[in-house]
Amino acid sequence: MVLAAEPLIHKSFSPAQAQSAAPATKGPVGRESGLPVPRFVSIKADKVNVRSGPTRDHSVAWVFTRAGLPVEITAEFETWRRIRDSDGAEGWVYHSMLSSRRTALVGPWLKDGATSLYASRDAQSRVAAQVEPGVLGQVNDCDGSWCRFYGDGFEGFIQQEKLWGVYPGEKID
Known part of the structure; x- marks a missing residue:
């Protein structure tokens, strides 16, 4: 039996190509969390808004529609995390919408x-x-x-x- 992928997210634009990053085991840590940046986490809910900047005043760039998807945290600002998805698209997500559960x-x-x-x-x-x-x-x-x-x-x-x-x-x- 071959398992096929399900639709993962809804985006209102065509994302950039995926970018590679250094492992999260060494290097800088986030000022807010004290955890390595970059690092992988996963989406916590079935509906998560990704914003163009780190406040609720910024527009929603796209919406994740499936919990569990892996994303890479590339920066932190107060309670917001800049994330990158598997397509290379980046945006800001409120920290409580992310889980430390590792998925891929x-x-x-x-x-x-x-x-x-x-x-x-x-x-x-x-x-x-x-x-x-x-x-x-x-x-x-x-x-x-x-x-x-x-x-x-x-x-x-x-x-x-x-x-x-x-x-x-x-x-x-």
């Missing part, structure tokens, strides 16, 4: 069809599932090369480089 998308850039999830951290192990680019799942137990990736109806290990929502080489317990 199977690489939207993977154009060769389904990607294998394996029974263990070895591409020679049994294939546990096939997932299409854009499939959303939870991620944990990353060793810098492989992550345990799971969701509704699938579970297995995937090469970390095939996920958006985890930095290359990042370790997650």
